[in-house]
Amino acid sequence: MTARAETGNPLPLQGVAADFPILSRPVHGRQLVYLDNAATTHKPATVIEAEARFYRESNANIHRGVHWLSQQATAMYDAARASVQRLLNAARPEEIVFTRGTTEAINLVAQSWGRTQLKPGDEILLTTLEHHSNIVPWQLLGEQTGAVLKVVPVSDAGELDIAAFDALLGERTRLLAITHVSNALGTVVPVAELTTRAQAHGARVLVDGAQAVAHQRVDVQAIGCDFYAFSGHKLYGPTGIGALYGRAALLQQMPPWQGGGDMIRSVSFERSTFADPPQRFEAGTPNIAGAIGLAAAIDYVNRIGLDLIASHEQALLARATAIVGGLPGVRVIGTAGHKSGILSFLVDGIHPHDLGTILDAEGVAIRAGHHCAMPLMTRYGIPGTARASFAMYNDFTDIDALAAAIRKAQTLFGTRRAQ
Amino acid sequence: MNDIQDSLRELYQEVIFDHNRHPRNFRPMPDADHQAEGHNPLCGDQLTVYLQIADGIVRDASFVGHGCAISTASASLMTEAVKGRPVGEVEALFRDFHALLTKPADDGLPQRDFGKLAVLTGVREFPARVKCATLAWHTLHNAIAGEHDIARTE
Helix, strand or coil, rough: CHHHHCCCCCCCCCHHHHHHHHHHHHHHHCCCCECCCCCCCCHHHHHHHHHHHHHHHHCCCCCCCCCHHHHHHHHHHHHHHHHHHHCCCCHHHHHEEEECCHHHHHHHHHHHHHHHHHHCCCCEEEEEECCCCCCCHHHHHHHCCCCCCCCCCCCCCCCCCCHHHHHHHHEEEEEEEEECCCCCCCCCCCHHHHHHHHHHHCEEEECCCCCCCCCCCCCCHHCCCCEEEEEHHHHHCCCCCCEEEECHHHHCCCCCCCCCCCCCCEEEEEEEECCCCCCCHCCCCHHHHHHHHHHHHHHHHHHCHHHHHCCCCCHHHHHHHHHHHCCCEEEEECCCCCCCCCCEEEEEEEEEHHHHHHHCCCCCEEEECCCCCCCHHHHCCCEEEEECCCCCCCCCCHHHHHHHHHHHHHHHHHCCCCC | CHHHHHHHHHHHHHHHHHHHHHHECCCCCCCCEEEEEEEEECEEEEEEEEEEEECCCCEEEEEEEEEEEEHHHHHHHHHHHCCCCCHHHHHHHHHHHHHHHHHHHHHHHCCCCCCHHHHHHHHHHHHHHHHHHHHHHHHHHHHHCCCCCEEECC
């Protein structure tokens, strides 16, 4: 990766890749070009070390031991919660519930808030852009409560149809569950504006922030949403840890969704009473090391600076759109005016899975398929796409490698045309 | 260092490209007496296999659907391979072909002449792609068995 600093490219961030040990690992004898960051990001050495150090030096269960190690582990876990609070600019740390990730956070809201609040005929408003994890929990909830799903359509460019959104909002709309950034197309959704409109109709708003938090500043108070969910592993942190932000007043009214230790106030065989949020929603021993690793990831991202990361990735997206999108036979899927660092595309005559295999042989890792967004693929009449997604450690040489690998695939498939 | 390039050439042989570009027996069969649908939920590949079986012999075989080059070529080659064969032989070929692609080499691979199907041996080096090559065969198996469930690779 050191050679990259010498290419003299004008990107805002230089040399970041050196902080990520896995990026120096060769793949098929070549330098890894990792462009599957929307699936998961790599971890800087500080995150790997923070988890390892916790197990080496501070491992103990939390919230229940009077001994020294338990107190230390508890303090670290609580500090991690405060770190997430600051990342999202939540008003209070109690508004942050640790979960396994975005999926579990959404299921928590569906099963706790949704099951107690929704009645037959109530409407949940989704969009065609949603990942399966922001569709299926609401379908399950619909089967349990009789609530029905309404879906905001998208344009050919991948932007939400705002007129249709307004038309779909009605008296029965109880919840808007909406992605902040489309994982398949990169579209950035104007969530603050849509939150205001939905709340004016008395609806609650949940934002799926899985593809947003690592790539732009997120301020839940500025958005004004009621819930916000994200995963640590897409933010350079460990897998198996994520968080749900919920407005304090809402969380306070919500019943537990899982029972167990750590979430109770008192238990008898006749009746149990439950702890206040966030403990009420964190039954059992949580992923303590994961939370500490996530806090280290947030520290790392803050040190680099989310504004710099955002402008770096915008430069990568612009370059990729021009170079890859400009190759003969390549069609970009998702051309919204406001996009995050995700480029979905099709190559004439080459199925995305074949392309993925050939690119891999060149050391270029991309995602091929439906990206857990099958309704969106159906909207475009395609089985899937090839997707390159960027992170702070990518640079222009990665995009050149991607373009060269696509040309190589076209040569192999006999579909290469002159540029 | 060039092992992967060799494996890639083994995988994408001219026969595969030919059958991908011009799949054989790629048509619906309105008078089929056996048919089944196959679906790989991980990648979205989808196909329908149609058969006409009379006197225990596969008289006709065809397919429609969409998928990658490996899955399309495998389905195309399969229809050519099974036409005119007794059902029992086709089922034996399915078992052997499946073993050829999935069994560890030191377990002893099936010894038989696979004909053109042998070009798919290249997927052994690409574990993520084995299911592309076997989807059509699982679907064929269901069609013969008369199972109405959709064949899945998962």
